Amino acid sequence: MGKPAPPSPFAPASLPDVPLVPGVRFATAEAGIRYQGRTDLLLGVFAPGTEVAGVLTRSKTRSAPVDWCAIGLRDGKARALVVNSGNANAFTGKKGMETVVITADAAAAAVGCPPGEVFIASTGVIGEPLDAGKFAHLLGKLAGEAKADAWHAAARAVMTTDTFPKLATRTAKIGGVEVVINGFCKGAGMIQPDMATMLCFVFTDAPIAAPALQTLVADSADRTFNCVTIDGDTSTSDTLLVFATGEAEKRDCPRIAEPTDPRIADFAAALHSLLRELAILVAKDGEGITKFVTIEVEGAEDDRAARRIGLAIGNSPLVKTAIAGGDANWGRVVMAVGKAGEAADRDKLSIRFGDILVAHEGERAPTYREEEVALYMQRPEIVLRVDLGIGDGRATVWTCDLTHGYIDINADYRS
């Protein structure tokens, strides 16, 4: 392994204290799968009746654990979650699924549930067989040790080369009863060997049936995690799972069966806000980041077009290197809008850096002053605003700049 990347300048000062989520317990271990001297195995244990929904990578070469989760999500029932870091169990042929089955069997025995109710995520090196013998035997002991207040330990155990752990919390009311939503994730900071796998796990005591939860999660993921880009690469392992224990029913919280139930509105907003916070934390830990960039697109043909345009800007190496260099190079933003393939009219396009209008009606704004924009570009957090001027579609995309740090991290030989 190369030397660790320096911490992101956007790392929060401390991890938040989060309340307990009734029906959720965690335990972690140092299994030594790849890393030494740190936890790399997480077991989550959930109360009977826990429902689960989720969103998985669209990669055509997705990993064995992702294949497994896709099957489990059809039933929507969960009793356990096993996450390991250090090895992604991706592109590992038939052995990959064998490892997953051994892991699920061990966790099922430890927790007392069918293997199909065990969810599994792996992150780390691709193409190296993952030996379940390194950690499956630990799951029984972990199930006995699992604690309701182990959130910080859980958030740390899933990290690979993230420079800080990512944990957030919200509360919401359903039918007048307060419920808790906690979540943690790992993001875009893998030095070796492969890619910015994103794993995110969210837990609530709200009683929501899996199909209804699925609707909320899919909608919200589209506007949060699917709007974060570091380098445009798609991991074989990206996984977002939301577990709902339903324990709040014991406090007379009504059970929600339909996503259209109006009583879910506050929960849906809180879940979205939580996912947004976690997604932004992922962008703020982007490999080699020196500037955090928010891209706000409006006036596009529709929201989908707005997101594609935002991602085209956020994925453009030329835009990202310009920002790294403090260069208000709006010509590259025009280029990226043009390449997105969505409806655009050069002569209706306007671009702002922060609140400063730089381009308007197909040309440089008459009020444009290079010094003013150059000063803005010195800030650590940059907002690019693009108005297509042709419709009502809007989207927000979060990214970071492209720096020598990114090259250092990713051109490192694996050794």
Place this chain on the structure above:
Amino acid sequence: MGKPAPPSPFAPASLPDVPLVPGVRFATAEAGIRYQGRTDLLLGVFAPGTEVAGVLTRSKTRSAPVDWCAIGLRDGKARALVVNSGNANAFTGKKGMETVVITADAAAAAVGCPPGEVFIASTGVIGEPLDAGKFAHLLGKLAGEAKADAWHAAARAVMTTDTFPKLATRTAKIGGVEVVINGFCKGAGMIQPDMATMLCFVFTDAPIAAPALQTLVADSADRTFNCVTIDGDTSTSDTLLVFATGEAEKRDCPRIAEPTDPRIADFAAALHSLLRELAILVAKDGEGITKFVTIEVEGAEDDRAARRIGLAIGNSPLVKTAIAGGDANWGRVVMAVGKAGEAADRDKLSIRFGDILVAHEGERAPTYREEEVALYMQRPEIVLRVDLGIGDGRATVWTCDLTHGYIDINADYRS
């Protein structure tokens, strides 16, 4: 401007000597549009009856000169070409088209043709108005000076921050008569401020009607210039124009009206070979290049899918940084195949670095030896071979690695 980038390690030792193309003359000038002490204006003058075909950027924010060429290509008649470097006349609002019209009028007067038979290309800074007053008055003098043997000067005048000029030649036979095809291009080496605009101009004395020529050019561009990627960004100005003077008719070369005419086969092959050579020269001058990379995809669903997979690999920052670091990181190639969105079956995929099988049937090849592949990765020219194993589709894509040099070039402040 920053300091010039160092020359590409793949620059040819010298520019080739090329034969004359009957009916084609060039003149160049130092107009001082942006650069000082170098030529930045090219006038091409063509014999009456010259036909033209071409391919233009698909950007939705394309430049005024591209809009102009699109109109001219409908008629397919050309008598002059004006190219300036230093200013792309892109995102310049209504003024952009005014500049184009002034330029076309001036060239038309100089050459003695309708303005619609003047083709125009501009490359350089975006969003700065291009003042035709800087160069339009020079065109009359240039028309008088134009010479048949000014190929080296022409190839140099269109450069922006290319580190070497790019010129190639072929001959072909049509109905037993030899014709000449010369071409030059500029590529992916713009420091300031904007992007890797690709301009390519090809000239032949073959008598081929514009619609037939268009079919050949579009087909060949798809397999040559549209298979080159430096950073996945699409210029507002990319232009490929092929001019056919028809002068070989005077040597009894038959006139070709249909692309299906079997007498055109040798010419089509020669044109394709020329475009391929020029496209590869563009990749070999990629910004910050230290490794030239050829990606050969086969076994895809169809050729289109193969090209998309090849481009997904060639555009992946993670693949490109791995190659820069000499890392045979085939896991990143698997990732890039997975993200392309085309049909793929993880367990039928095989990957070779050069002739070395690294991954096979969904996992690391049993014969894989890290040392052997690491040694291969030290070479300056790397071939990645991907076999999807599901169909007959194939494509070749050319690119370069992603290095600190790229960041240096593109994160430079424009100043």
